Amino acid sequence: MKEQPLVSVIIPVYNVERYLAQCLDSVINQTYPNLEIICVNDGSRDGSLDILRRYADEDARIQVIDKANGGVSRARNDALDCARGEYIMFVDSDDWVEPDACENAVNAMREYDADIVMWSYVSETENRSSRKVIFPETTVFEKEEVRAKLHRRFVGAMGEELSHPELVDSLCPVWGKLYRRSLIQKSGARFVDLAEIGSYEDGFFNLEVFGKADRVVYLAAYLYHYRRDGSSSVTSGYNPRLYDQWQTMESGHGKWRFTSPTHVVRAFMQALKELKAEGGVEARHARYAENHRTLVEGMRSLGYKTLLPDEEQSPVITSFYYPSADFNFKDFYTKLKAKGFVIYPGKISQADTFRIGNIGDVHPADFKRLIEAIREISL
Secondary structure, X not given: OOOOOOEEEXXXXXXXXXXXXXXXXXXXXXXXXXXXXXXXXXXXXXXXXHHHHHHXXXXXXXXXXXXXXXXXXXXXXXXHHHOOOOXXXXXXXOOEEOOOHHHHHHHHHHHHOOOEEEEEEEEEOOOOEEEEOOOOOOEEEEHHHHHHHHHHHHOOOOHHHHHOHHHHHHHOOOEOEEEEHHHHHHHOOOOOOHHHHOOOHHHHHHHHHHOOOOEEEXXXXXXXXXXXXOOOOOOOOOOOOHHHXXXXXXXXXXXXXXXXXXXXXXXXXXXXXXXXXXXXXXXXXXXXXXXXXXXXXXHHXXXXXXXXOHHHOOOOEEEEEOOOOOOOXXXXXXXXXXXXXXXXXXXXXXXXXXXXXXXXXOOHHHHHHHHHHHHHHHO
């Protein structure tokens, strides 16, 4: 008989006493027995911790981590830090899994020497169960196929995928998957704090992990049950009214029901990191102001006049009058573009002007080069 590798099942828990027993029963009764079950109580204020302790007393495979509330991302990271299994499986504490989920996933992992195994799920509401098909049949994705057909979809849908956004959403969660722990370690993936990004922590994690995967197996089997219940704390319900959406995010620690546009959220997150690294809003404004000052001083030295007086001008974008009646903006624009600079035609004014932006990843040295380029093409 083949040795059974250890599987670490990670369950973040927050105020789910209503559903927790069903979740835990589905995990401890797996047909695959070699599990360590890491439950992270994230500061629950109901009876969740008591339930966890009772189950841990009865099953030595259950490890309970009790911590102050910090959100689902921190809870999962804490569990990853102490996980010992060769494989990792995530389960949300208001969901449940089929009895043979681990067995099927581990068998596929070993049969195909896969980095990740994933499967379909059943969406559960109070009155209805709905099967969600991610792909029509069991499929093995190799290297470039992982990049083209899976990894890319975490960034956003395209083409025909746009007509089925729910399929992209089905790929994004970390539940419904078995990961090789060494792959997670190799990728350096961590769950980003929801306080920083608001939502889509699963997608960011998978973006990193799938980016390092060489082989991913999809099982055409419904092995996970995802509960869609607005009263659940792990997955928040959707309410069309804006205030209710905000209230849901507040009570659910930033967790939205629907997936945000991945590329937008990731770009925004990167922008916030760069803003912080620069020193915050004040430092960013100071750079933009210096860009503007360098630009205006240089342009005035070449005979160009600003549309607005200095006391009314913001550092965002600066408009300049045409220097003469026979000024050819198209020729001016083309010559500057050939030197690596792009400017804009005038707007918001009946005067003949053009505009130069001072914001973005540009610095005073760039504007000094711009002034020199304008000097050269004006000769």
